Amino acid sequence: MNPARADQIGPLDMFKIGVGPSSSHTVGPMIAALQFRESIKKLFDEKKIAVAKAKESRLRFVVELYGSLSATGKGHSTDAACCAGLFGLHPRTSKPEEIWAAMPELNQKKSIKIDEHIIQFFPEKDIHWLHWQFQEKPLPHPNTMRFRLYLDEEVLAEEVYLSVGGGFVDSYDGDDSPGKTKESQTPFKVVPYPFNSASEFVNQCNQNKIKPWELVIENEKAKGMDEATLRYRLKTILDVFSECIENGLKHEGILPGGLEVKRRAKKLNEQMLSGSMPAWAGGDLRPSVYAIAVNEENAAGGRVVTAPTNGSSGLIPAVWRTLQETHKLSTETLENGLMVASVVGALVKTHASISGAEVGCQGEVGTSCAMAAAGAAAMLGGTPEQIEQAAEIGIEHHLGMTCDPIKGLVQVPCIERNAMGAVKALNAVWLSLACDGSHLISLDRVLQVMKQTGLDMHQKYKETSTGGLAIG
Ligand code: SF4
Structure with missing residues (x-):
């Protein structure tokens, strides 16, 4: 049911404003x-x-x-x-x-x-x-x-x-043969920098001496979206990220659904700001606090952005906000990062899946981690190879992760999972930027493995709440 080419999916397809959970x-x-x-x-x-x-x-x-x-x-x-x-x-x-x-x-x-x-x-x-x-x-x-x-x-x-x-919907006409959904029958738009794999994307950037986000802008222009409109809409996405973090940091109480899960973001943030965290809680705690804030809003049915899904909606806002604070990144740089992150999301959607019901949580939090790592590597000046490596590390260490939300609620394990994913994404960026971008396993290979792992995964671990943490 996937579109046949990654270059047909743009940033505004991957990042959609909606509601939780x-x-x-x-x-x-x-x-x-x-x-x-x-x-x-x-x-x-x-x-x-x-x-x-x-x-x-x-x-x-x-x-x-x-x-x-x-x-x-x-x-x-x-x-x-x-x-x-x-x-x-x-x-x-x-x-x-x-x-x-x-x-x-x-x-x-x-x-x-x-x-x-x-x-x-x-x-x-x-x-x-x-x-x-x-x-x-x-x-x-x-x-x-x-x-x-x-x-x-x-x-x-x-x-x-x-x-x-990720909020994508196909119409189904009863024909199961590949390439028969209405979405896949939509005529392709010819783009100046075609790519349908990570290696093609890297090659296009290098051969044409074009920045990864500039490639995205040029392709979107060919699809009818001028740069000013694209940036305006990405800025709106960034504004919803911020609004969602702020809402999550101020709301308290119990999340709906009957699991009696207590909201934690506000208290964690206060502890972090006051310096009253225990001495052993080292490192930068912001990615975890911000991710939890967004995912609590999502669990409460609040306004969020698919990144690439709602279950994984906290990870990218958390990484962007942290880097904005630590590196004083401009709005334009944050928009550029979203464009590069969307390329990774498009590759996963095309060659594996971003649906927990299809491939488990590797497709949601795993994909989000890879998108965040790639976008962050781009924002911090990484080469196309380093960006690809960051994405590969982000997915590789989520391979096989199941989807087993307790009571079918996007709360446990989902909320904490975003915090852990945000931390991993930043680590993936550090690992890739510290090296020259050469690495053994390619992102394209990891996506093949992810897809096969999803096919092999028992149905009870794919968003059915009949296995794993969801039972017992
Ligand atoms: S456990 Fe399932 S519902 Fe929760 S974030 Fe992962 S894929 Fe989404």
Whole structure:
């Protein structure tokens, strides 16, 4: 279900503003529900659904959630996200409080209005939590969902969507052969510096004597995005990073969901600033504190950025904020770092996966660590080879990491995992910048291994909450 080329995925595809707690189980389903609503609205507008003849009270929506969406969807608020999307809310532009108000309102009203049409929808009854088969076949993706519009028992319209990680959504037309999703059928944009592997990216930079982020800017220009717009939107992403850290550092209390996990970022930050940390807590504690702040906001359903997913949303903001403070980096440099980080995310998405339901947490926190390491190496003046090495180190030491969130909540182990990943990312930068960039294992090789490890990983360790820490 992956796009066939990494150079087709840009920074604004990888970094998307949304809400917590999950990009694949919250943001993706919300976008899919919104797309379904838009398709129904179009049918109404084109008068392809003859509602004048049908009694509108006989129209109703049904949502079917399969596989991992069903196994952990309650903990990830997938039902609430679907309600918000059907309600017409977008994860980027709607306020979190509006989004979370949609399901209670629907449970009360039991209907949705689209223009003048009333469609029955009672989330408690009309959202179905289903299994690992779709139309008597294995699921096309662990995160499969189907939306239907009924008139009595007749299906008037239906769409199947796959939430493939990081808030990316594919439409599925029933054809399982490779290259058949709507996303992959989108025509390629011709770019001046094509690449589809890490080695090609490094070669393009070196042969054309172009900085890695300049390569990204030129490719995005060819896709229709001028540099000023790209930078403006990346600055917005940086602003959300900061807002999220600040919110996380001031909020206290217990995270929602029933695990009774206490927020820690505020207290940790106070201890760090006052110098009251125990003497053995050496090193720079900022990456851990900032990552925990963001991931607590994510767990509470707050505004976050996929980096590349919501579960791994704290790691990159933590590394960027730490380096901004320690190295006084300019906004432009921080934007450049995001561009380089996005290249690594695009390579992983193309050749392995950024979905915990597909390959485990190596695809989420592992990818985020590699993206952070590459972006940070670029911001600190690394060569293309050193940037590639930093990314490789970042992934290599997350290979095989499972996804086993307790109760399906993006809290344990996810929150601390971002703190550990942020520390590893900075260590990867140091290791790569301290050497000349020559190394034994390439990033391209690590991605092959990551993909195969994900395929070999038992399903119970891939965001089903049926193995590992999630049980017992
Ligand atoms: S364990 Fe990792 S992959 Fe799984 S939900 Fe948590 S952050 Fe995401």
